[in-house]
Amino acid sequence: MLQHKVQTLTGSYSSEDVVFLLKDLSEASLEKSLDERELAIQSGVHYSEMLPVEYEPTEDYLKLFYESLDTYKRKVAVAVGTVSELLIEKRGKNIVLVSLARAGTPIGILMKRYIELVYEINAPHYSVSIIRGRGIDENAILYIVSQHPDKQIVFVDGWTGKGAISKELTQSAVLFKEKYGIILDDELAVLADPGYCSSLFGTREDFLIPSACLNSTVSGLVSRTVLNSRWINETDFHGAKVYWELREKDVSNHHIDVITAEFNAVAPFIVEAKALLKETDRTPTWKGLQTISSIQEQYGVEDTNLIKPGVGETTRVLLRRVPWKILVQDLNDPRLKHIFQLAKERNVPVEVFEQMSYTCCGLIKPLEKDK
Incomplete structure (x- = not known):
């Protein structure tokens, strides 16, 4: 079954840490400017058929990344340990980690490093593509199943927002069972779940995960994933590019090493966090979707893709998009210091909106408002 599928891209991560099941499209011209992409998308072109221009990180990005890494490295380490412990308890040790590229x-x-440190298990770890509206890369999943027929696949993502990817994964699992008779567990293990979309999470607190500050330079120099029939045929994995020209700015391995170095020190906090979560009702309530509906109603935003909930997505909106407004739960929240600073620098209005499950939310300008 797909045994020929061995050629795939390699980013700047070690293959000991992750194997990307992605076709290397580094030579393809896929980038379009923000305006070009938004025009194309509104004309019916799927977002996965092209890529945003991958800029060298600005000083703003890098400063924010290093500050958040220093501030939150222990919090991330505790959340990684907590979700890993809950995962091992629920699914056992005979697992394959399958992270969703790229976040x-x-x-x-x-998680792989934590499990190896604590349990002395070298869990295989792959990174595969899932695309909103088009599902998971079935060729990649078939390959993993062929390589590890006796292991359970566990899907991993960074954080939840509106829950679009969680829903996409569920739909993909249903289709996969229909087509191949293989049952996949569609529950996503995430570091942070402010959208209340999973029961396997490290925290539901909405804080700035350092890797949300950067793009390829904190993700092994790998682009967002691409599904475009011009470059991808039916037997290929979904594709991506590797931006080797940005290697001087690459902090991918530094980010991993800094957080991994905290695991031993935070061990007691992981025990405590896991115990607290086990006493909590962790059933997904999709609370985040209620927030989105309220914002749509109050601000007249028809397209949910223009609503970017959570501190990570709001940060990205301020750094790389055209924000319209920033909504915050509390103007005095110290975790949002960088949001207030970035909004001030870019003259973006900040408004209080208390009825949400996130600490903040970014609203993008609809295209017609730019004209």
């Missing part, structure tokens, strides 16, 4: 990749590596 899931660094989290999957951290």
Whole structure:
């Protein structure tokens, strides 16, 4: 079954940490400017058929990354340990970690490293593509099943927002069973679950995960994933590019090493966090979707893709998109210091919106408002 599928891209991570099951499209011209992409998307082109331009990280990005890494390295380490412990307890040790490229990749590596440190298990770890509206890369999953027929696949992502990827994974699992008779567990293990979409999470607190500050330079130099029939045929994995030209700015391995170095020190906090979560009702309530509906109603936003909930997505909106407004739960929240600073620098209005499950939310300008 797909045994010929061995050629895939390699980013700047070690293959000991992760194997990317992605076709290397580094030579393809896929990038389009923000305006070009938004025009194309509104004309019916799927977002996965092209890529945003991958810029060298600005000083703003890098400063924010290093500050958040220093501030939150222990919090991330505790959350990684907690979700890993809950996972091992629920699914056992005979697992394959399958992270969703690209935000899931660094989290999957951290979980793999934690499990190896604590349980002395070298869990295989792959990174595969899932695309909103098009599902998971079935060729990649078939390959993993062929290589590890006796192991359970565990899907890993960074954080939840609106829950679009969680729903996509569930739909993909249903289709996969229908087509191949193989049952996949569609529950996503995530570092942070402010959208209340999973029962396997390290925290539901909405804080700035350092890897949310950067793009390829904190993800093994790998782009977002691509599904475009011009480059991808039916037997290929989904594709991606590797931006080797950005290697001087690459902090992918530094990010992993800094957080991994905290695991021993935070061991007691992981025990405590796991015990607390085990006493909590962790049933997904999709609370985040209620927030999105309220925002749509109050601000007249028809397209949910223009609503970016959570501190990570709000940060990205301020750094790389055209924000319209920033909504915050509390103007005095110290975790949002960088949000207030970035909004001030870019003259983006900040408004209080208390009825949400996130600490903040970014609203993107609809295209017509730019004209």
